[in-house]
Amino acid sequence: MxxxxxxxxxxxxxxxxxxxxxxxxxxxxxxxxxxxxxxxxxxxxxxxxxxxxxxxxxxxxxxxxxxxxxxxxxxxxxxxxxxxxxxxxxxxxxxxxxxxxxxxxxxxxxxxxxxxxxxxxxxxxxxxxxxxxxxxxxxxxxxxxxxxxxxxxxxxxxxxxxxxxxxxxxxxxxxxxxxxxxxxxxxxxxxxxxxxxxxxxxxxxxxxxxxxxxxxxxxxxxxxxxxxxxxxxxxxxxxxxxxxMMGAIGTGNLSEGIVTLSIGTSAAAYSHSDTPVTDPKGRVAAFCSSDGAWLPLVCMMNAAEVSSMAASLIGQDVRAINTALASCPPGANGLTVLPFLSGERTPDLPNATGSVLGINKINFNPDNFLRAFTEGVTFGMLAGLKLILSGRSCQAIHLIGGGAKSSEWRQMIADATGAQVLVPKSEEGGALGAALQAQWAWLKQAGTPAPLADLAAKAVALDPAKTADPIAERKGAYDVAFGRYRQAVLDTYQTDVL
Structure with a gap:
């Protein structure tokens, strides 16, 4: 064991x-x-x-x-x-x-x-x-x-x-x-x-x-x-x-073409690379992995906690996020949220604060409000995905963390990226990755080495019931809404998220 x-x-x-x-x-x-x-x-x-x-x-x-x-x-x-x-x-x-x-x-x-x-x-x-x-x-x-x-x-x-x-x-x-x-x-x-x-x-x-x-x-x-x-x-x-690094192992992210997106208190997106991936602008964390390769990564300080706080503010709990995403169209009828309640790391805006933009009589309701906050968090993550991929293709997004529990949030990520979203059955990505690394090291010491990717392939099972395939006709609306988000960050902080 x-x-x-x-x-x-x-x-x-x-x-x-x-x-x-x-x-x-x-x-x-x-x-x-x-x-x-x-x-x-x-x-x-x-x-x-x-x-x-x-x-x-x-x-x-x-x-x-x-x-x-x-x-x-x-x-x-x-x-x-x-x-x-x-x-x-x-x-x-x-x-x-x-x-x-x-x-x-x-x-x-x-x-x-x-x-x-x-x-x-x-x-x-x-x-x-x-x-x-x-x-x-x-x-x-x-x-x-x-x-x-x-x-x-x-x-x-x-x-x-x-x-x-x-x-x-x-x-x-x-x-x-x-x-x-x-x-x-x-x-x-x-x-x-x-x-x-x-x-x-x-x-x-x-x-x-x-x-x-x-x-x-x-x-x-x-x-x-x-x-x-x-x-x-x-x-x-x-x-x-x-x-x-342990989350990458515990979600099977041990070869190029797979992105792990973790949505918890903070959010992180990372992808295995066989060579160093660096960024002179400092937006991508050019980390090493814990399997002998590299793990280009971006981290966003504002994630599921922001959506939870928005739900609480309108007298709801996190279950309301699914309802809001299902009942309102992509773009929240023109509402744009910069969700920087804790400053932000990507983009590097430690002193930034949150903003709600584009309020009018049509979109001034709780569901649009909650969708806009969740979109704002998501657009920050999507910008990060674009940065770490740097033009490389993405076969699939492995989604983990509290955000992965929301079916509508999974679908939004698939629709906005055009990529299939897969959810590991185990919610213990970091701890499972640590256990797999322990097994890998122990087997090597015992004289019976095994590739870490093979060990992970046995341990990391995907939940087919939670798979989200992109709906192509929605991507255009998300592209427009993301463009508004990008421009709002640029106008407010003179910083481009890409």
Whole structure:
């Protein structure tokens, strides 16, 4: 048996998977979050540990298996968070998260120090956006200099959980590529970038963990971790990765031509690539994957939560989204929404706010309002799809997350893109991907290696009842509505979404 742990923003999930890729049990525990109007978004890393223990024990109980049967596990973690540790391995302060936007000035500062976005992309293969780890390091230096001086190591959330599990501080290429101090082409840390913060003293370079391959074993569980989780000390911990990288594995996105679109609190779109996909304008995150390739990705900070909030505002729940999409035509009778309630990452507008445009007597009703908010979120995602594909063809969109539960939302995505939308039966993409990676690494160590794509092909089943085929005659109306959205962003923020 193998286990996958998915430590997200809202909570931690664990799954137990048998060698055939079947999920036997699932456990979950929620997280708290520290936030305020400044854009601060933080969590205490101990909350992740506590949630991991609860989730793993819950998964074992649900599966009805002994912890002794778990041969290996892997961790999927929310990307970009900064976990600052002292030289003694102690957490120095709460971790700043991927959706923390109070570091926006520091991000702009770092790009300027490097000589602009194009110079940054040329050096390491991507342009840092607010939310990446780099700006958090500079923020720490500026705002908490005493903590900065105490830094002994800098870990990402999944790296920290690996450290708690094994006592070893390491990082892998996929998650590391979201720091903005990692060269995605050469797959190595960029000390040149960090020198712009510490003045070339080497202080930050010494804080970087060792890099390991995506199919590597970190170590076995410590006795403390094994006891807390109900597992054996012989259980190995694989490299793990960022939640998007594990989501790619867990949705079968391991070859070119497939796009995974995740719609949750935030949204992400990513597609496997055999070669680096870079963007001098910084709109595409040119990440490495956690299977030895690359994973061009865009992330939108405003997604299903925005539609849920809009439904709540008109006295409804999320079920009203289906009704609104079914009863109103594409384009919401002229209403256009810029859904930037939490700023935005793609396009890079950390200080943007939401807007409702084009209101008139005809479209001034709750269903048009809710459709327009859902379209606004969707158009942000469609712009992202166009960017990561960069002219390449898309065979299918694998849709995951809360948004995949809405039949009308699935149909809207199919109609607006002209692509078939497929939904994996399992909703545990990140955790399943982690379990598959653990199996992949364990088999290699055992001397019986198997291609990760073959393992995923057995585990990732698609739900035919949720397939949405595009209705060609609707695409024109969505193209017009998307054009209005694109122009509204350009007029309001002087930024083109494409």
């Amino acid at each position: 193998f286990a996958g742990i998915d430590c997200g923003t809202q909570g931690t999930k664990a799954v137990i998977m048998n060698p055939d890729g079947d999920i036997l049990g699932v456990g979950y525990a929620p997280h708290k979050i520290i936030e305020d109007p400044s854009g601060k978004r933080e969590q205490d890393p101990q909350w992740w540990v506590d949630a991991t223990i609860i989730a793993m024990r819950g998964a074992l109980e649900a599966a009805g298996v002994s912890g002794e049967a778990i041969l290996g596990l892997s961790v999927s973690g929310q990307q970009h968070g900064l976990v600052p540790l002292g030289s003694d391995g102690r957490v120095l302060r709460p971790a700043k998260l991927w959706n923390d936007i109070e570091t926006a000035p520091e991000n702009a500062d770092m790009i300027a120090r490097f000589g602009g976005a194009a110079a940054y992309e040329k050096a390491i293969g991507l342009v840092p956006l607010t939310g990446y780890t780099l700006s958090k390091v500079l923020w720490l230096q500026k705002n908490e200099p005493e903590t900065f001086e105490q830094l002994g190591s800098m870990l990402l959330p999944h790296d920290y959980l690996n450290y708690w599990l094994t006592g070893r501080q390491v990082a892998e290429y996929g998650d590391a590529s979201g720091t903005a101090y990692f060269d995605i082409r050469e797959r190595k840390w960029s000390e040149e970038v960090l020198a712009l913060i510490d003045g070339g003293t080497g202080h930050l370079a010494k804080c970087l963990p060792e890099l390991i391959e995506p199919d590597a074993i970190v170590d076995t569980l410590t006795s403390e971790a094994a006891s807390a989780l109900g597992l054996s000390t012989s259980c190995v911990v694989a490299a793990g990765g960022g939640d998007n």
